[in-house]
Amino acid sequence: MWKWKRKEKQQPEKQQQTKKQNGSLSEFIQAMQQSEDFVHYKLSGSTRCTISYLKTMSDSKILNRSVLSILNSESLHTLHDMRERIPVENIRVTSKLELIEEKVMFGYIMVQIHEKDEEVLLVPAVSLESRDVGIPEVEFSVVGPKEAFVETLNTNINLIRKRLPLPQLTVKETNIGKVTKTRVAVVYIDGVANKDNVETVEQRLKGIEIDQLTDSSFVTQVIADNSNSPFPQLLDTERPDRVVSNLVEGKVAILVEGSPHALTCPTTVVEFFGASDDYFLPWHLATAFRLIRLFAVIFSVLSTPLYVAVLTYHHEMIPGALMATIVSSRSDIPFPPILEVIVLELTIELLREAGARLPTKIGQTIGIVGGIVIGTAAVDAGLTSNVLLIIVALSALASFTTPVYQIGNTIRLIRFPFIIGAQLWGLIGVSMCMVFFIGHLIKLQSIGRPFFEPLYPLRIKDLKDSFIRLPFNKQTERPVLTRSEDTQRMNPSRVNAKRDIDE
């Protein structure tokens, strides 16, 4: 039944498209003239022609210096002559309406000999307003490169290409979005990336049915293997160096025009807890920090649920001395632990949300005012206990240790089911919730590759760069996850060649 409905829907679409094709160039110009920024006039110098362009999209320098000066000084009568003479690269002569429409909308200058001519000359004069390449703000690192992607696709590809001067680095582009026609690029290293992965990504991108694509996060949500999951199944990063190292591992990157984030896939849940910093530090330190981060995440998810579980059902578990502390801090509180926890967790979420929406400087103030003032006041008023305040604040802090922002959001959210589980059946409820999430993670896939790897399927080789990071000379092979066509990163025998004393 659904297929039949879909077919019905598709038919009018086709009709629309054919209508568009039937329209003529003059209709297009008429439609464009309704906008104030569309310039359309006849040139009556030595060359007679009609020029039209969008003044908000075209670069006036190119127009004045290269196009108008030539047209005015020389007498040219055919479009081909003009193409020869005008000193701008990539000029086209075409009569394809679709191409003309697309190019004019991007800022090309259209030149016609007569106003009614179907054949036109298209001069690229695109002026792109873009921000300068800045420092990464979401994934900041103390050491290492400090370039971040910007909103222009070309600049972003430039940032990648200059780090990977390889002929095998392949960039494939498509336009996605019925209305926005956004440029989307798939980047991979040919011969290193697995062909199936590239194909899957390309197919999924082709299959996207959406009207607008304003950011790469749209792509994450639409092409995810399971779009009902709270876990992001594509890694998004604003660091070109991270994308490059992922490409070298054999992964595929997706870049979207207008988005300062690149997506890489296939990815695993463990990868979200790795930072670029890990590769800039000696491996023991990196390993220690990774483990701290992992512990922080576990703490962040489990601490308040455990508080609820233990204080509601299992008081016996707390040793006497510790119990005295907790009892004295909780003695005046009129609420059961669950209410206390939910109120405080929501307060923290509120602060976080407010802090994220406000400009940086006010945001900080709000954070401090909210955190300290509300926190102390709540304890003084006897609404929450000191112990819980510490736990909640710590778990909020711990959730910020994740280097990728997207997974931080997930961690914020998934502790609430745990809290409910804890209220229902104490520790057993917590562990039931945990089983559910582990099962969910095992089920998840990223571009058809297991998301819970290297834990399940257990791949010892990939564990070398997951919870721990072993030195580079131990990582002579690309991860099994990517199923790379060229598994060797470097020659292991040369890397690990043993030297004798004094040699």
Place this chain on the structure above:
Amino acid sequence: MNKLNNSQGLNIPENYLVTPAYVFFLIHSMQVGVGILGFEKYLVEKAGFDAWISILIAGGILHVILWMIYRLLQNGGGDIVEIHKSIFGKYLGGFLSLLFCAYFTLLAFTVLITFIEVIKVWVFPGMHVWVFAFVLLFLVYYLVSGGFRVITGICLISVIIGLPILLLKYFPVEAGHTMNIYPAVSHSIPGILGATKQSILSFLGLEFLLIYYPFIKNPQKSKKWAHYGVFYTTMIYLISVLVTFVYYSEEQLKQVVWGTISAWKIVEFPFIERFEFVGIAMWLYVVLPNICLGLWGATRIPKRVFNVKQKYMVIIFCIAIYFPTVLIDGRPMIDVVNNLSGQLGMYVLMYIPVLLVLKTISDKVRKRT
């Protein structure tokens, strides 16, 4: 791909197969269930503190049965359903397969009710079983609907999470008396053999290999992993039994229903006491693979016999298990169910050699004709 896949329903695509090493986790996590929490009592009743010998004997017997199962499957052309069909024909074979289905369901059911009983005795005496069982079975459904790979993953996680629990054995050893075990071998051989029969019940679960065998990539290579799995289980049982013997006296142990859980009570850290709550909560990870694999195996048999959709079967079986779970109450009834599944398991284990003999004979007869 397996070359033995020649019949319909056994052509399992490569991406649903698991590598041979996972058989270790599948076998081990299926064997260890709720039994280990309190099986010492039943052993001691028969053989006293010599029961550890029975565990070793039982482990040895299980290795032999495992070898038989592999022999059976090697030339069997797939799983138990296929074997039954080739020996007994379509109808009798199908019926026997359905008996296996009932047995697998019963195993899952037994584990489920025993675990709920543990929770009721130790954590929440007034728990509403109907809510808890519903949520737990929903969880089981969610996992089983993910297919065999997900269940294997749960088995793996369960073994990994079970490891730290094993370290807790240190506390009772520290508090116990090692002299308890001596004198070694003071009981009669019938006593020890009786305890062997009891302990074999705790080893039940490897017969699931009969149904998930086609899901193993290069199944022949999984042999050694399966044997490692049984060996690992034997070792864990042996350690648990020895630790329990060190901790309790013989007379005391006969009174304790849940020996291992009672021993957890003495675990003490500066920030946590009464470790049995944590232990029981973590035991969910050990119990779930049992229920999931049990239900998966049980629902796969109707799929193979009648060619029905397994996902509907899982829902039906979950509902079918749900109501008895809610209705059953009290230790005596649970004991009855436990004994029943133990008896059936015993028959199943005894049936395997018979099946092997029949299979060999029928193969030979067929070769001649």
